[in-house]
Amino acid sequence: MSDSYDTPDQRNLLDQTAQGVIGQPLDRPEGALKACGQATYAAEHDLTNCAEGVLVGATIGCGRVVRIHRDEVLAMPGVLAIYADQAMLRRNAQGTAGEAPIQDVTTVDYYGQPVALVVAESFEQATAAAKALRVDYDVTTDADFDPAAVEYEPSEEADELGDLDRAMDEAAFSIDRTFTTEAHNSAAMEPHASIADWDGRKLTLYGSFQMLKYNVKELADSLGVAEKNVRILSPYIGGGFGSKLGISHDAVSAALAARELGRPVRVTLTRQQVFETITRRSETRQRLRLACDRQGRLTGIGHEAWVTNLPDEGFAEPVTQATKFLYAGQNRRLALSIGRVQLTTAGSVRAPGEAVGMQVLEAAMDEMAEAAGIDPIEFRKRNLPAELPGEGLPYSSRMLTEALDRGARSFGWDQRHQQPCQRREGEWWIGMGVASAARVNILSKAEARVTLRADGGVLVESDQTDLGTGSYAILGQIAAEMLGVPIDRTDVALGDSDLPAGAGSGGSWGATSTGSAVFRACEAIRATLAHKLSVDVDELRLKDGLANDRPVTELLDKDLVETGRIEPGKTMKDYSQASYGAFFCEAAVNAFTGETRIRRMTGAFGFGRVLNAKTARSQCLGGMVWGIGSALTEAMEFDHRTGRLMTHDLAEYHVPVHRDVPAIEVILLEERDTVASPLQAKGVGELGICGAAGAVANAIYNACGVRLHSFPMTPDKLVGRLPDPVGA
Amino acid sequence: MRPFDYRRMADLQPVDQPGDRLIAGGTNLLDLMKLDVEAPRRLLDISRAGQDRITEHEGGLRIGALVTNADCAADPRIRADYPLLAKAILAGASPQLRNKATTGGNLCQRTRCQYFMATDTRCNKRQPGSGCDALQGVNRNHAILGTSEACIATYPGDMAVALTALDATVEVLGQGGTRLIPVAEFHRLPGDDPARDNVLRDDEVITGVTLPEPVAGRQIYRKIRDRSSYAFALVSVGAVIKLREDRIARVALAFGGLAHKPWRDPQTEAILTGQPPSPALFDQAADALLAKAKGRGGNDFKIALARRALAAVLTEATEE
Structure with missing residues (x-):
């Protein structure tokens, strides 16, 4: 075979x-x-004679290291060595890179970037020494830190079909909206950590990684050693969400130090370092243009996105990925542009592309349905293409209609008021929203x-x-x-x-x-x-x-x-493959303060055969919790004068807490997709986030009548636009 | 971390040497030590130094400085007569933190300004004279009232907002004996000396907080925040409001998240007192409260939010 x-x-x-x-x-x-x-996690392995390394982050956003004042720190108690090696990683590896990312920490590409590793006998000694280490910099004064202030250029050729401008002009109904989303951090529970242990030429690295076959190549290439001499052990991982796809600063610096010192070395990132140095999801600006005829059939879809990354990074958040296959419309324009900023490397964060692309597309679809005077579920169902637009490929399987219908029944969609501001309980406007879920399937x-x-x-x-x-x-x-x-x-x-x-x-x-x-x-x-x-x-x-x-x-x-x-193989090329679903959200918006609280959510998902109903459900639940965070709270806030991240811990970067997460219902739709895999199963790990925040945004509108085009939808954005709390 | 000495204290005594810091629950101080914002030479641990009881006091209550936030919020007398205080405490932090945090320590909680907590930035509170990076920087949760060009930090806590509305008094022991400071005068405005959060002298220690005789009326604590728990207030309001014959007979209002101290404005209260409640009256009160409010960009929204928070609280307090 x-x-x-x-x-x-x-x-x-x-x-x-x-x-x-x-x-x-x-x-x-x-x-x-x-x-x-x-379960022993990466940093918890207890190796004899293990030294402790702590990374030192740059206190400038762009420039060069001129001098490291080593001597005064080498004299501190317990300090063994200071490394600022050319092989140390300046950036972490992108997912599936399989080769060394950009190395050499004498150049500073972003604020907080590791510029040195201090190794000492104890963690406390290493931490004290790392804080005491003085570094002189040559600062680049004209660096770009503000995505709103840089030039963008096409990241790939635009995907065009027909004439979108004309479709917009001739449409019975159309909308043209620009949305923004903020940068996100994976914020996995377990910080990135590595323990390196050399036995002659052979390295054993205890780390926290998602894709070991690539990580071995990345590590070997970074260290200049043969792959066969690198073994990575990563049996338990406290969450990854993309942030551990490629190797990070901890792995290479631990391995270099351990080799030099002839003893094991452990390097654990602090929570702040995880935020400052590990791949972020790019913030996005997205222009959505939708056009439809009197019957509510889409005649045009435009989805253009602007994202950022560091110079020389190949990754551009693939925002429009699902827009290509999800809805009909013979006139189309999908385009992605990239701007270069000196902020942490942008890369894959749970569901790159769909996570922020779908939430915006689905918010726009809600506006379009309203403009056309059609129920948003019916509007979506009316616009599912028979084959992949522009390419004519069949869909492998697509449970979207079923997900919308099953979810709607279970959620009680028929209780929704068509107009906003119709349901008030005490101080709270109550509204319902729906969104489709879609995520490409990859074997x-x-x-x-x-x-x-x-x-x-x-x-x-x-x-x-x-x-x-x-x-x-x-x-x-x-x-x-x-x-x-x-x-x-x-x-x-x-x-x-x-x-x-x-x-x-x-x-x-x-x-x-x-x-x-x-x-x-x-x-x-x-x-x-x-x-x-x-x-x-x-x-x-x-x-x-x-x-x-x-x-x-x-x-x-x-x-x-x-x-x-x-x-x-051929099945990947001959079919459009994706997992599908639908989200339903009931949100309460405080009529006075603009605080939004999610009251309940339902998600219905079809992703081929369910291999384990409990773990699949957990993936969907987790995705929807991320959707709540993306909709309401999560944002990396940079000081655009310096590139310094100001929300670099879990007190300031707001992931949802238990009280933000209501009872969530997950409906798993049984399906067999023979095209996707011999298991008849498709991917589910990221599906639960792909569109979830759109359902929240739509519920907010249905509650209080305010269409925000800016995620996260925090009270500051709503408060000035809410209707009179008392008069209404 | 930096090396430091540690001594456990049997009694609640003021510190006697420069570089000494008292530590009780440590929920704020330890974080700041890890960040190098605080670097005490010696920690004097007062967590076992008594003063951990709530007692009857002149018709009210006296809360020992070392009563934990959790114990205070759970006390039946507090819950019955000063529900505002219990609600405010429970609106803050997490159960784990409230189990450790103490009454005296919480009054001394330092600001959450991100620049204050980052030693690689400029901050006049942390390093007098260095400048303020928050003025033109990320300042979404900064002060709009009583600020200066030297500092726009807020006092971040919830408990003190309630104590301010309840007219509580801080009891302080110094070398010269005990002095009493109204909570409303305990914290200070930054002016040109933002390094000092409050009027506590270096050689003084908080021994307790006294609450006056309970007053009649509705007590409300409203905290507006980005997520429903474990977030600092964007705006908070502590209110004690008594209605008589459809008029506001008595009102005490304190605000969190707006200033370097829990904010209490006599003029706002005067406008409301004696009047029948109405949206127009609430607006008028907000006009007075916010007349001198100044946004710095990111926190501009707080002016509108404070107005609506006040309206929400007054509406709730004066409803049938």
Whole structure:
């Protein structure tokens, strides 16, 4: 069998198997360890004689390091060394880079950028010394720190179809709006941390990463060593959300220091350093132009976005990604422009593109539906294209209509008032909003090894990571289902770069891609078992350790070991593939103060086969919580005179707290997508955020009649525009 | 971190050497030490030095300086007679922090101005004479009343706003004995000396807070913030309002988030007193409150927000 997935697998094998664990809402096998503090995270490994490194951040936004006053700090108690090595990372690696990012910390590209590493016997000594280290700079005085004040240029050729300007002119109804979103930080619970330990030429690095096969290459390239001499261990990760796709400052500086000192070195970023030095999601400006006819059929869609990054970075937040395939309209213009600013590297943050693109598109769709006088659900359903606009490709599967309808029924959409300012409870305006969810589906190259042990147990092995998302659970379920083995006899080993290279966690592709590799390895084992039983593989029935009612152990004189592989193939090119859903939000807006509180949310999602109903639901819940943050609170605020980030901790950068998050209902729509993967599953990891904030924005409008075009929708933006609280 | 000495104190005594700092709950001081904003030579730990009771006092209550925020907010007498205080405390921080934070310490809470907390920026409060980066910088949550060109920081706390509306008194022990300071006069405006948050002298320690005899009326604490918990006030209002025969017989209003101190404006209260409540009256009161308000860009919205916050509180307090 070819590794690449070229033709849809119509067998739906996971519906024929007998074990009955696939899709079940099983607990994560490592969950209890994490809840009890027994899962060892990167910084927690206890290595003998480990020295402690603390990074020193630049106190300028752009320029060069002229002098580091080493001597006075080297004399401090416990201080072992100060590094300002050319190999140290100036920027962290972008996702799937697979090579060293920009190095050499004698140049300063952004405020807070690491310029040195101080290593001492204790963490306290290293921290004191790092704070005491004086650095002289040559400051670049004309650097650009303000996205509103720089020039933009096209990041790619605009995607144009027909004549949008004319469609706007001739439309029965049209809107032309410009929205803004602020920069975001992933703010994962576990800060980035590395412990480097050399054994001769071999480096073992305990770190917190999402994609080990790329991270090994990035680390080896940065250090100038062979890949085979680098091993990364990352079994448990306290959240990534894109921020751990590529290696960061901690990994390389720890490895350099450990090599020099001949002893292990630990480097942990402070919370402030995570905010200041780890990839941000670019702020965006987005112009939405929508045109439709009298029947509410879209005739034109324009989505143009302006984003920023550091000079020489290839990444540009792909804001219009979902707009390409989501709605109809024969006249189209999608364009992305980039401006260069000296702010932290912009890169992938959970659902790059859709997270901020969909929330704006969906807010604009709400305005368009209102202008056309059509219910916003009906308006969306009326504008789903039969095939990918401009390219004529079919959709692999698309549960959007079902999600809108099922969600609406469960949420009670029929209770919504069409006009705003119709429902008031005490001081609060109450409103409802809806938005579509969409996120591209990607199958990524992956490899996994499955062992059916002679004792009847199963071992699944891959360098796949588990960010807390459920990889351990899901990969075990796939193997248990395919091999007819009870789940408690299925072991899963992940997060070790010496294991077969999985897809890694990112782009919502981990479960389906590495899961497909596990599936294929299991297929090979099933073929062997069928052969041993002298039956056709279609006649094989595996359940509870029995193969066609014989104990499978009777067939095994030794372990059966198979490696499964998958690569994206023709199905990726021949179809438009995405996961879909719908969000419903009931928001309360204080008529006096403009404070918005979410009262309830419903999300309905279709993403192919559900591999584990509990972990899938958790992904959707988490995404919707992010949607609340994106809609209402989250913003990186920079001082545009210096490029200094002023909201660099969790007190100032407002992620939602428990009280901001109401009861959220998640509806998982069963679906089989044979085009997407042999599992008939698509990605779900990021789907829950893609559009969620749009539903909130639309609920705010329905509540109080104010259309804001600026996220997050904080009280300061609403207060001046609210209707009279008493007179209304 | 910098090395420092530590001594546990058996009694609540003023500090006697430069470089000494008292520490109780440490919920603010330890953060500032980690940020290098505070660098005491020695910490004198008063958390076991008594003064941790709430007692009857001249018809009111006396709250010992070391009563925790959690205990104070849970006290049945506070909840019954001074609900404004309990509500204000519970609107602040998180349960974990309130378990540690103390009454005296909370009065001394320092500003949350991001420039004050960043030693690589200019701040006249942290480093007198260095300048103020907040004036032209990120100043969304900065003061609009009583500011100076030297400082636009706010006092960030909630408890003191309630105490100000309740006419509480701070009891202070110094070398020369005890003195009493009305809470409304405890914090000060920045003027050209923003380094000093309050009128406490270097050789004084807060021993307690006294609340006068309870007064009749509705007590309201309204805190407006970006998220529903664990965020500092954009604007907060503590109010005690007594209606008689459809008129406002008595009103006390204190505001948080607007100034370097909990803000109380006699003129605003005078406009309301004796009048029948109406939106027009509330507007008139807001005009007086905000007559001298000055936005600095990011915080311009606070002028409108304070007006609406006042209207919300007065509406709630005067409803049937």
